[in-house]
Amino acid sequence: MAETIFKPKRKSGPIKFATLGAWGISILFFLPVAWIISTAFKPKASIVVSPPVFIFKPTLNNITEALSFDNTLSYFTHSIIYSFGSVIIAILVAYLAAYSFSRYKPAGTDFLMFLLLSTRFVPAAAFVVPYFQLFNLLKLKDSYIGLIAFYAMFSIPFSVWILKGFLDGISQRFDETGLVYGASRWHIMFKVILPQVKPGLVASFVFNILFVWNEFLFNFQLGGAKTFGIPVGLFTGSTKGGAIDWAYVASIGTLYVLPLVVVIYAFQKYLLVGLTFGTVRGEV
Amino acid sequence: MAELALKVTGLSKSYGDKVVLDNLSFTASMNDFSVICGKPGNGKSVLVRTIMGLEPVDAGQIIVRGQDVAKASAGDRNIGYVPQSFALYPHYSVQENIEYPLVLSKASDATKKESVERVAELLRIKDLLGKKPEQLSGGQKQRVAIARGLAKATDVYVLDDPLVGLDFKLRERLIDDLRKTQEELKVSFVYMTSDPLEALSLAKTVMILAHGKVVQQDSLDVVYDSPSSIASMNSLGFPEANILPAELSGTTVKTILGSIKVNTDASSTRVVAGIRPEGFAVGKDANSFNCKVSLMENLGSEFAVYFTIGDTDLVTVVSRTDTQALSKLQAGSVDISVKPEAVVLFDANSGKRIGQGVSHV
Numbered sequence: 001m002a003e004t005i006f007k008p009k010r011k012s013g014p015i016k017f018a019t020l021g022a023w024g025i026s027i028l029f030f031l032p033v034a035w036i037i038s039t040a041f042k043p044k045a046s047i048v049v050s051p052p053v054f055i056f057k058p059t060l061n062n063i064t065e066a067l068s069f070d071n072t073l074s075y076f077t078h079s080i081i082y083s084f085g086s087v088i089i090a091i092l093v094a095y096l097a098a099y100s101f102s103r104y105k106p107a108g109t110d111f112l113m114f115l116l117l118s119t120r121f122v123p124a125a126a127f128v129v130p131y132f133q134l135f136n137l138l139k140l141k142d143s144y145i146g147l148i149a150f151y152a153m154f155s156i157p158f159s160v161w162i163l164k165g166f167l168d169g170i171s172q173r174f175d176e177t178g179l180v181y182g183a184s185r186w187h188i189m190f191k192v193i194l195p196q197v198k199p200g201l202v203a204s205f206v207f208n209i210l211f212v213w214n215e216f217l218f219n220f221q222l223g224g225a226k227t228f229g230i231p232v233g234l235f236t237g238s239t240k241g242g243a244i245d246w247a248y249v250a251s252i253g254t255l256y257v258l259p260l261v262v263v264i265y266a267f268q269k270y271l272l273v274g275l276t277f278g279t280v281r282g283e284v
Numbered sequence: 285m286a287e288l289a290l291k292v293t294g295l296s297k298s299y300g301d302k303v304v305l306d307n308l309s310f311t312a313s314m315n316d317f318s319v320i321c322g323k324p325g326n327g328k329s330v331l332v333r334t335i336m337g338l339e340p341v342d343a344g345q346i347i348v349r350g351q352d353v354a355k356a357s358a359g360d361r362n363i364g365y366v367p368q369s370f371a372l373y374p375h376y377s378v379q380e381n382i383e384y385p386l387v388l389s390k391a392s393d394a395t396k397k398e399s400v401e402r403v404a405e406l407l408r409i410k411d412l413l414g415k416k417p418e419q420l421s422g423g424q425k426q427r428v429a430i431a432r433g434l435a436k437a438t439d440v441y442v443l444d445d446p447l448v449g450l451d452f453k454l455r456e457r458l459i460d461d462l463r464k465t466q467e468e469l470k471v472s473f474v475y476m477t478s479d480p481l482e483a484l485s486l487a488k489t490v491m492i493l494a495h496g497k498v499v500q501q502d503s504l505d506v507v508y509d510s511p512s513s514i515a516s517m518n519s520l521g522f523p524e525a526n527i528l529p530a531e532l533s534g535t536t537v538k539t540i541l542g543s544i545k546v547n548t549d550a551s552s553t554r555v556v557a558g559i560r561p562e563g564f565a566v567g568k569d570a571n572s573f574n575c576k577v578s579l580m581e582n583l584g585s586e587f588a589v590y591f592t593i594g595d596t597d598l599v600t601v602v603s604r605t606d607t608q609a610l611s612k613l614q615a616g617s618v619d620i621s622v623k624p625e626a627v628v629l630f631d632a633n634s635g636k637r638i639g640q641g642v643s644h645v
């Protein structure tokens with residue numbers, strides 16, 4: 001008999017079916033987004049029609065019109081300032097906290113970590129009113145300082161959790177080697193250890209920016225004309241003149257998801273590692 | 285006497301009730317390769333950490349170049365350091381890793397370049413300088429870590445078991461490299477290990493670490509030939525020495541290997557006898573015992589032969605070229621006698637050496 005080389009039989013049937021299923025489900029989830037984006041480019045007349053129109057001549061009219069409204073651009077500026085501002089501050093503070101927890105292990109670290117996260121257990125609705133009063137009292141209402149502080153406070157606990165996981169996975173021998181060679185603690189924290197937790201920084205950045213970027217309730221209650229972000233703008237702008245302005249909703253919605261898509265796409269490779277919370281790590 | 289590079293006196297460190305370093309003292313001379321050898325769990329890592337300043341001491345002095353640095357911060361001690369784990373910074377290239385201690389000490393570019401070239405040459409890693417640590421094999425990483433430890437010119441270097449976990453061949457090569465490096469730099473190397481073979485092949489001076497103390501410090505030959513305690517005998521040498529219960533009456537010691545006249549002025553009757561594996565002779569004579577061979581382990585140039593007398597397990601080594609002895613051993617049952625001068629007598633309570641064998645009785 002001729003020599004036969006063993007070849008594992010490729011089970012093409014089921015695998016193809018699974019791939020197809022995965023694609024199907026993903027597309028299903030993407031449909032609403034696709035619908036919003038396509039609506040943004042539809043001529044006004046074909047937006048709310050039955051049966052729905054799938055083929056049309058794309059136009060930028062909706063978007064330019066939405067952008068021409070007085071407040072639109074300022075909503076974007078506000079959103080960007082308080083979202084990025086608060087998340088960057090939160091990550092910086094969280095990194096310092098996580099480093100301390102990971103390296104100095106204060107007594108009761110586990111309990112402190114639990115306490116930290118417990119602020120997220122209480123439903124947001126429970127402290128809208130107290131915060132409203134507090135912000136009025138401290139004259140922080142409709143100020144960036146107030147909003148950034150609030151969102152940073154909200155973002156810190158989760159970031160500490162993520163970053164501590166990453167830091168625990170990085171051997172203290174790195175710190176010690178640095179100390180012996182004469183490095184300061186700050187140098188070790190920012191030059192030696194920080195670059196090694198990049199995936200953790202990206203993961204906490206993305207998770208928190210998603211939260212703050214989409215947050216509506218507190219921006220609505222604690223903000224004001226000078227600080228309203230896109231979610232509030234979308235909400236107030238969509239019902240202008242009594243009827244729902246679908247062209248406006250779709251245009252702003254499309255522009256609204258763009259920055260997030262860009263951020264997430266750019267950091268995708270870190271994000272995948274970040275989602276494993278630093279558990280996949282090599283030898284030092 | 286040679287100039288002292290490092291002098292540790294009365295070093296103590298406890299964690300709660302657990303005493304790890306117990307009034308430990310030793311000295312390391314300039315231009316010497318000192319190996320601190322101790323079994324795992326005897327305080328080796330804590331000793332390194334206290335010398336390097338990564339762990340505060342409870343008491344004692346750590347004198348480097350005449351200055352007590354026990355209270356100084358790690359970075360101010362100016363001791364070269366090769367950590368046990370490589371701890372190479374993954375985001376730096378090999379070159380940047382090696383330069384790192386020099387960057388921290390704000391060395392000039394010329395100094396950096398010159399130092400990197402020097403250590404890269406020494407450890408034969410010139411072709412790796414542009415690579416990232418993740419691209420290196422275990423042995424290469426270790427070389428880079430050693431190079432980084434040596435990059436900053438100083439006169440005392442502490443190497444914390446740097447060859448642990450590497451494969452045999454690599455270890456042989458690096459052992460060679462390390463010895464040559466020390467000879468070339470003419471500085472003081474203080475090398476920690478739990479591997480008696482490493483200690484034997486590297487050390488000029490040996491310190492035996494046991495129960496948180498340095499129990500013996502002397503040249504390699506002295507420590508090997510005249511161990512001052514059971515711990516010394518046990519820590520240095522491979523296969524490990526045989527330790528047998530014994531009875532001393534006057535100057536005659538009795539073990540399962542017969543009676544031997546010893547040179548001792550001790551009056552203690554509770555004694556133990558230590559015999560290194562090479563302290564036996566294979567062949568029938570007036571003092572031999574019939575033994576059962578339980579295992580022969582091929583070590584290359586020699587065999588480790590495990591045998592039993594009664595129900596006591598013993599080990600000896602037989603050269604590969606000694607075909608006569610080997611053929612007898614292969615039979616499974618063989619006559620073996622102990623060389624009297626190989627018997628070292630220790631006090632059973634203190635573990636201290638109290639005498640040495642002279643002749644058969």
